[in-house]
Amino acid sequence: MRQSIxxxxxxxxxxxxxxxxLGVAAVAQVYxxxxxxxxxxxVTQLDPHFTSQQAHAEMIARNVYxxxxxxxxxxxxxxxxxxxxxxxxxxxxxxxxxxxxxRFHNGDLFTAADVKFSLERLIDPESGSTxxxxxxxxxxxxxxxxxxxxxxxxxxxxDLLDNLAAPSIAMVPKAVVEANGNLNEVVVGTGPFYLAExxxxxxxxxxxxxxYFEEGLPYLDRIEYRIIQDDTARLVALRxxxxxxxxxxxxxxIDALESAxxxxxxxxxxxxxxxxxxxxxxxxxxxxxxxxxxxxGLNKQExxxxxxxxxxxxxxxxxxxxTLAGHNPNACYPDGDVEGAKALLAEAGYPDGFTTxxxxxxxxxxxxxxxxxxxxxAKQFGVTVELELLELGIVQAxxxxxxxxxxxxxxxxxTNSHSFVANxxxxxxxxxxxxxxxxxxxxxxxxxxxxxxQEERNTILIEAQEYLCTTMPVFPLFNGYTHWGVSDxxxxxxxxxxxxxxxxxxxxxx
Amino acid sequence: MTFSYLVRRILQxxxxxxxxxxxxxxxxxxxxxxxxxxxxxxxYGFEEVTVLRExxxxxxxVYVQYFRWIGSALRGDLGVSWRSxxxxxxxxARRLPVTxxxxxxxxxxxxxxxxxxxxxxxxxxxxxxxRGARVIALIGISLPNFWVGLMLIxxxxxxxxxxxxxxxxxxxxxxxxxxxxxxxxxxxxxxAMAASTMRITRASTLEALSQDYIRTARSKGLREFTVLTxxxxxxxxxxxxxxxxxxxxxxxxGSVAVETVFSIPGVSRFLIDGVNNRDYPVxxxxxxxxxxxxxxxxxxxxxxxxxxxxxxxxE
Numbered sequence: 001m002r003q004s005i006x007x008x009x010x011x012x013x014x015x016x017x018x019x020x021x022l023g024v025a026a027v028a029q030v031y032x033x034x035x036x037x038x039x040x041x042x043v044t045q046l047d048p049h050f051t052s053q054q055a056h057a058e059m060i061a062r063n064v065y066x067x068x069x070x071x072x073x074x075x076x077x078x079x080x081x082x083x084x085x086x087x088x089x090x091x092x093x094x095x096x097x098x099x100x101x102x103r104f105h106n107g108d109l110f111t112a113a114d115v116k117f118s119l120e121r122l123i124d125p126e127s128g129s130t131x132x133x134x135x136x137x138x139x140x141x142x143x144x145x146x147x148x149x150x151x152x153x154x155x156x157x158x159d160l161l162d163n164l165a166a167p168s169i170a171m172v173p174k175a176v177v178e179a180n181g182n183l184n185e186v187v188v189g190t191g192p193f194y195l196a197e198x199x200x201x202x203x204x205x206x207x208x209x210x211x212y213f214e215e216g217l218p219y220l221d222r223i224e225y226r227i228i229q230d231d232t233a234r235l236v237a238l239r240x241x242x243x244x245x246x247x248x249x250x251x252x253x254i255d256a257l258e259s260a261x262x263x264x265x266x267x268x269x270x271x272x273x274x275x276x277x278x279x280x281x282x283x284x285x286x287x288x289x290x291x292x293x294x295x296x297g298l299n300k301q302e303x304x305x306x307x308x309x310x311x312x313x314x315x316x317x318x319x320x321x322x323t324l325a326g327h328n329p330n331a332c333y334p335d336g337d338v339e340g341a342k343a344l345l346a347e348a349g350y351p352d353g354f355t356t357x358x359x360x361x362x363x364x365x366x367x368x369x370x371x372x373x374x375x376x377x378a379k380q381f382g383v384t385v386e387l388e389l390l391e392l393g394i395v396q397a398x399x400x401x402x403x404x405x406x407x408x409x410x411x412x413x414x415t416n417s418h419s420f421v422a423n424x425x426x427x428x429x430x431x432x433x434x435x436x437x438x439x440x441x442x443x444x445x446x447x448x449x450x451x452x453x454q455e456e457r458n459t460i461l462i463e464a465q466e467y468l469c470t471t472m473p474v475f476p477l478f479n480g481y482t483h484w485g486v487s488d489x490x491x492x493x494x495x496x497x498x499x500x501x502x503x504x505x506x507x508x509x510x
Numbered sequence: 511m512t513f514s515y516l517v518r519r520i521l522q523x524x525x526x527x528x529x530x531x532x533x534x535x536x537x538x539x540x541x542x543x544x545x546x547x548x549x550x551x552x553x554y555g556f557e558e559v560t561v562l563r564e565x566x567x568x569x570x571x572v573y574v575q576y577f578r579w580i581g582s583a584l585r586g587d588l589g590v591s592w593r594s595x596x597x598x599x600x601x602x603a604r605r606l607p608v609t610x611x612x613x614x615x616x617x618x619x620x621x622x623x624x625x626x627x628x629x630x631x632x633x634x635x636x637x638x639x640x641r642g643a644r645v646i647a648l649i650g651i652s653l654p655n656f657w658v659g660l661m662l663i664x665x666x667x668x669x670x671x672x673x674x675x676x677x678x679x680x681x682x683x684x685x686x687x688x689x690x691x692x693x694x695x696x697x698x699x700x701x702a703m704a705a706s707t708m709r710i711t712r713a714s715t716l717e718a719l720s721q722d723y724i725r726t727a728r729s730k731g732l733r734e735f736t737v738l739t740x741x742x743x744x745x746x747x748x749x750x751x752x753x754x755x756x757x758x759x760x761x762x763x764g765s766v767a768v769e770t771v772f773s774i775p776g777v778s779r780f781l782i783d784g785v786n787n788r789d790y791p792v793x794x795x796x797x798x799x800x801x802x803x804x805x806x807x808x809x810x811x812x813x814x815x816x817x818x819x820x821x822x823x824x825e
Contacts, residue, residue, distance in 0.1 A: 044594035
């Protein structure tokens with residue numbers, strides 16, 4: 001069954017690729033026009049260095065600023081303001097060669113001084129930067145000449161390039177930030193668009209930067225982001241042609257979009273994970289066999305099928321989703337193995353099961369939904385799960401105080417594989433909710449952080465996840481798909497697993 | 511009405527606002543959970559919490575936080591939003607007119623429906639018109655705003671394409687687009703209000719119609735229409751005005767569903783976004799401004815009593 005599905009997907013992908021190559025040959029890009037985007041939430045932060053997992057803010061940043069590096073829709077690192085780079089033998093010094101002749105929106109030339117200023121601002125939490133944690137705190141930036149910078153680390157970091165390519169890691173104009181304190185009022189970048197108009201809660205308008213350094217880009221004259229909070233109203237606006245692109249299409253509305261003319265729903269695995277943490281300092285969760293049994297007995301695929309109508313992927317081998325390198329393709333255990341769970345529970349001294357409480361967010365529907373299914377599934381292998389569905393603030397407070405048997409959590413906004421494992425299991429992380437403290441895992445994390453190449457790091461991370469299958473301190477459940485509503489008039493846009501949408505290469509057809 | 515009465519009422523308003531600020535501030539601080547952690551949401555990043563707590567001033571004792579807040583509020587500075595860093599005074603100054611215009615349009619819509627319907631219902635008591643109007647009013651009270659709003663969007667925007675699917679258009683962009691954008695939200699909000707106004711109009715007119723002076727008026731040979739409008743209705747106005755005043759005040763805060771469904775950047779959406787994001791400075795400021803609006807609406811109602819009924823005097 002699974003084989004045949006894989007084949008079907010492969011065939012579909014292949015024919016899709018062929019069609020795409022034909023399509024690309026046949027269509028010509030069109031200049032001009034205003035792309036109207038319907039967003040579910042306000043962009044509350046314009047300074048890219050202050051964004052805190054607010055994807056909407058990064059969406060603006062990505063179109064207004066450039067980083068040293070960027071990612072393509074497949075999330076591979078590409079040159080941006082840095083044309084090329086090399087690393088020293090010891091992996092500690094990275095030299096970036098900058099693109100020459102790039103100008104900021106205010107006409108100033110972009111140089112190595114801006115890079116030094118931007119990176120130093122980013123790694124300094126005192127500046128208000130919310131991205132300091134992504135970088136080596138001892139990172140040093142040296143100006144070699146106007147168009148060359150040397151970044152020196154205190155230890156090798158396989159994620160440096162990934163982190164530099166994140167949408168918020170923008171190269172900002174030193175002079176403008178020094179004059180204004182931040183980039184919230186005066187917005188100046190090097191990107192394909194500049195900020196033309198902003199009315200909070202109504203719209204944010206970007207206009208074409210005629211001096212943009214990538215020749216012939218962008219195609220659009222303007223991008224207008226409108227805030228339409230209500231899901232149905234956003235869908236109606238798309239169907240009426242008032243907007244060309246909307247975010248957060250709930251799976252319940254996918255059919256309504258598919259059946260309408262001129263629009264479609266496009267989606268796939270994003271970064272939208274749900275996990276559960278057992279309290280490993282309390283009985284019976286202190287016994288790894290109990291944790292293994294519980295995870296083994298849960299049917300993660302069934303949870304996806306019921307909670308998300310199949311629009312998601314079950315996480316069976318660890319916390320890194322299939323969208324990222326470092327994903328463990330091997331399941332820890334057969335999914336939903338009720339007999340195996342019973343046998344292991346009996347071995348651990350709980351032949352008749354036990355009673356536990358699942359604490360989770362009662363005000364976020366997806367947590368309520370999966371909690372109910374977990375309760376039903378656990379009954380089958382003799383575990384009684386009582387639900388504590390409480391308000392967000394209370395759950396977070398109790399989670400921080402270790403006051404739970406089993407607690408629900410989400411993972412989002414991360415873009416590199418190492419941080420998935422480090423944030424969830426590392427003892428230094430505040431998102432290690434049950435204070436799992438394991439020297440073997442810490443060693444894996446050190447190795448992964450210091451790996452010279454991403455391939456090497458990915459191998460280490462897969463090994464780490466294999467190891468975590470045996471200790472099972474956290475129960476990864478599923479990764480929900482993200483869906484976008486897209487007008488047929490919008491061309492050149494490709495789905496990417498992240499939330500940030502780059503409109504520098506898209507165009508509108510009549 | 512005397513000047514000293516007005517001064518007294520304004521003083522009362524000031525004291526009430528002060529007490530309100532204490533209660534709201536205390537209640538917000540009593541909510542369990544670390545506001546900085548909550549503000550960062552479901553996926554918060556650990557590096558961010560400490561920085562944010564400091565920036566939000568949450569490391570100071572609560573009374574210091576309160577006095578700092580009230581001090582700047584008295585100078586007209588309601589602080590900045592924790593979430594967006596925008597000035598709240600500036601935000602409110604932009605949103606209040608929007609909500610006020612919506613409330614005013616809804617108010618007229620509701621009066622246009624409720625007063626005639628209530629009067630006719632009372633005059634033709636227990637006829638089919640009366641029963642029909644009361645059933646419709648009951649439905650009007652029962653239907654949730656957001657549902658009515660969505661139905662109007664689906665019917666008039668998606669199917670008929672008469673109106674846009676949402677958004678606010680300033681009157682400076684032309685009366686046509688302005689009314690097209692605000693018609694559906696005003697009707698949604700107005701019909702909900704109309705239902706209770708109609709019921710109170712009917713009840714209060716019925717009571718007036720049973721009074722002796724009505725019999726006198728009728729026996730003078732006045733036309734029934736004149737009896738109804740000039741005698742009964744005028745005397746029935748006081749309870750109607752009270753309800754309308756309260757409703758107008760409520761509309762400043764109660765249009766959340768309508769502002770959300772129709773994407774209107776008003777005060778109540780600001781409040782709800784503030785509540786949802788635990789953006790306490792926004793909640794504080796918005797609650798106080800809405801209370802002030804409510805108190806002003808009530809004061810206007812009280813003052814208008816004296817105009818309608820010369821027997822009422824304020825000392």
